[in-house]
Amino acid sequence: MRFSEIKNHLSKFRVGIAGAGGLGSNCAMALARSGIGTLVIADFDVVETANLNRQYYFTGQVGMMKTDALKKNISQVNPETNVVVYYEKLDPSNIPLIFSGCDVIVEAFDTDEMKEMIIETVQKDMKGTPLVIGSGLAGWGKSEKLRCRIIDDILYLCGDESTTANDELPPMAPRVAIVANMQANTVVEILMKNTQ
Amino acid sequence: MKFVLNNREEEITKVQLSISELLDYKKLTFRMRVVKINGVLVSKNEYDTTLINEGDNVQIIYLMSGG
Numbered sequence: 001m002r003f004s005e006i007k008n009h010l011s012k013f014r015v016g017i018a019g020a021g022g023l024g025s026n027c028a029m030a031l032a033r034s035g036i037g038t039l040v041i042a043d044f045d046v047v048e049t050a051n052l053n054r055q056y057y058f059t060g061q062v063g064m065m066k067t068d069a070l071k072k073n074i075s076q077v078n079p080e081t082n083v084v085v086y087y088e089k090l091d092p093s094n095i096p097l098i099f100s101g102c103d104v105i106v107e108a109f110d111t112d113e114m115k116e117m118i119i120e121t122v123q124k125d126m127k128g129t130p131l132v133i134g135s136g137l138a139g140w141g142k143s144e145k146l147r148c149r150i151i152d153d154i155l156y157l158c159g160d161e162s163t164t165a166n167d168e169l170p171p172m173a174p175r176v177a178i179v180a181n182m183q184a185n186t187v188v189e190i191l192m193k194n195t196q
Numbered sequence: 197m198k199f200v201l202n203n204r205e206e207e208i209t210k211v212q213l214s215i216s217e218l219l220d221y222k223k224l225t226f227r228m229r230v231v232k233i234n235g236v237l238v239s240k241n242e243y244d245t246t247l248i249n250e251g252d253n254v255q256i257i258y259l260m261s262g263g
Contacts, residue, residue, distance in 0.1 A: 023263040110263035112228040119230050119257075123237045136260040151255045152235040165262030176263070 007035030024108030025056035026180035
């Protein structure tokens with residue numbers, strides 16, 4: 001299949017991105033480049049200098065809302081992708097509303113509790129919507145430990161499931177971007193099903 | 197009975213096993229996790245009462261901070 005046909009197919013879909021940090025910003029950029037029609041991005045935070053070690057932002061964007069900065073960056077690589085932003089901290093009550101109508105949701109939070117919360121919320125209130133989570137990406141090296149696990153037809157996991165980010169094992173651009181792009185790759189795979 | 201745990205077949209002598217018993221038996225102590233049986237998420241307060249039966253597909257997913 002030619003890229004023009006792939007892009008045309010992917011332009012019909014709406015993908016939710018829960019969080020616009022290291023996973024969310026890198027995943028959103030890859031999905032926009034692939035031609036996803038609409039990205040719904042939710043985050044409540046502003047870009048900080050410390051984020052630039054792994055997140056898809058620029059020095060001139062420090063202080064901006066991450067959602068606004070990401071929307072701007074996406075428009076510079078693929079202006080055809082429609083970006084809808086929400087400046088909200090996600091919780092079980094607003095997730096089903098914000099991501100209503102999304103064909104796939106990408107979990108891109110930084111804490112384990114939030115990852116657990118969105119798995120429970122999507123399972124309970126958004127039955128049937130595929131969710132792609134990122135879990136285990138801290139540090140450097142060990143590329144061979146990073147993988148995508150198909151849990152079932154609605155839950156996918158990218159990462160090593162063993163490294164927790166902390167001061168001594170920080171999240172860094174290479175592994176975070178690998179996992180973010182694995183998530184984007186999984187989204188494309190889900191949306192390209194039944195086209196071949 | 198036989199069941200599948202994270203895509204690997206397991207065989208035990210008991211005919212049924214609760215999730216709590218499975219976690220003890222496999223020494224799975226890391227607490228930030230979710231458990232699905234045959235695609236259905238099991239909440240933490242049901243680990244003692246939810247039973248794994250012959251042929252079940254059990255998935256344990258570990259959640260690690262960082263993003």
